[in-house]
Amino acid sequence: MPVNQKIPSWIAVPAVLAVLAVITYQILLAPDHIEGSKNILSTAKTIPLPIDAPESMNWDPKGEGPYVALTDGSILKWRGHDLGWVEFAYTSPLRGNCSKHEVVPSCGRPLGLTFEKKTGDLYICDGYFGLMKVGPEGGLAELVVGEAEGRKVIFANQGDLDEEEDVFYFNDSSDKYHFREVFFVTISGERSGRVIRYDKKTKEAKVIMDNFRCNNGLALNKDRSFLIVCDSATGLVHRYWIKGSKAGTRDIFSQVPGYPDNIRLTPTGDFWLGIHCKKNLIGKLMVNYKWIGKFFEKTASLDFLVGLINGFRPHGIAVKISGETGEILEILEDRKGKTMKYVSEAYERDDGKIWFGSVFQPAVWVLDRK
Template sequence: MTPIGFLGLLFLLLALYCGIDPFKHSAISEFPDFESYKVDLPPWELVPTDRDKDNLLQKSEIKFLNQVQGPESMAFDPLGRGPYTGVADGRVLFWDGQNWKDFAYTSSNRSEICNPKPSPQSYLPNEHICGRPLGLRFDKNTGDLYIADAYLGLFKVGPEGGLATPLVTEVDGVPLRFTNDLDIDDEGNIYFTDSSSKFQRRNFMQLVFSSENSGRLLKYNLYTKETAVLVRNLQFPNGVSLSKDGSFLVFCEGCPGRFACFYMYSNIAVLDLHVL
């Protein structure tokens, strides 16, 4: 066999191996119903070209290096103490000025399987048991901390910390499978994202590959205990931030790489505010 023929045969065998995937090495092998979705991207000329010319991010000071595993959202309480952050083993930690201390957790089923491990990736198989707090926001009036747990839903814990109380675990009969981030206004409304109703956090790469559009922007009212869907059919919605005057909020969609704006008083979402 000539060298070219050998390379051709090798390429054919490799293609067959990738197509058949006999040893289930593919990232989507455990998802037989996996489907990819179109991502609508803007024309290249509309992509913003503004950059940080002074490279300020590179000049930032690195804090708490190697002290916490997988820190996510950070928050400061109404007295300015903190930061508080959710970490890979399912706890919410509090910096008291000298040390990190346990503050809260979302799962009542924690056990030795949630104990510290060598790397953040080591916690992935048990995140649904230990909890995985992502978004954090304090109510500046009550001192209560609201937590978006990726697997368990929306939670609240008082200023003293401890086991958080679940507030929302499903909306319109659809379970929260990837609760991500949140923000709270002065009227007791919590705005939060559910990144996907199909993929959980430990399968976020499959969500990225798929770009499926089951994500939602949601609103929970603390007084009526009701939850409403503000925007549907989002592709990996993530961070949420209210404007200073509370007239709109900005959230991001990971797959299209864009920030979107939701205007409170008109209930209108503009989904192409900025493209990353």
């Protein structure tokens, strides 16, 4: 083409806009690349569910399960491929208008699940009602803790039980937002999240940690000398000492990539953290600058906000950290979200299999490491 021949504007303008769009996406929206991660989660086996979002799971003292906490306020039990999923419990008696796909506040939203081995009771952190409990036969759960130190429990999230001390620890992620607004908690800048210690003997609920921005997962370590709590907004994992010379103090245990969700202790004493998604620049700006977060809270729908934070490319990721040092030991990914998306929990069993839950998808996944 001669040098002096001009490119028609109807070709040049769209081309320039396309280039700018690609550059903008790569700078603002593309999820971070994590060095050293293993892109193997797409090989996991999928077990579909009739209801969305098995945010948390657990196995009963007999080893049966998993039991999963779902969008419609119910908890289902897996009975194997022949029998499938059966209803076990629910957190609200109001079942008439419950949806399989959308959270209805009156139906509740069970999140973290913890079985008590010596009784078979299932403790449930409900994102609307508080800490609840249901017996080994299931059915309607009863409220155990609805407030602590004069403040209502607004967003019970995940907890863990010290059976020797008869003490249950759990997160209350916000005093303003319930589960349905979870991403608004992350970007709002508010620090009202707290950790509550419930003494089963005295029935006292006491705040032992506070000043969190959406504290999400919580788990005790193997010898019950400390617990760890992850803050979804910052990716920081905080430690609270329960026993020893440091009892009653806290420190930073680890920092993980992305926005962490539930934490589960492994059979060897390490921890798996489910990661909702990796971070991108726009997400970091929303979290680090309160006015930007507030702008998106007021102007964007929750669905758009979720897409924005994950770069409109939902994917799967889980991080394993040392139970002694907090060092990152392993990162597993499904980078393109072929099989796994929006991981909320990674639960490693004694047989080497890792089960994964999701805060949005209608399935659990099983990865057999052996």
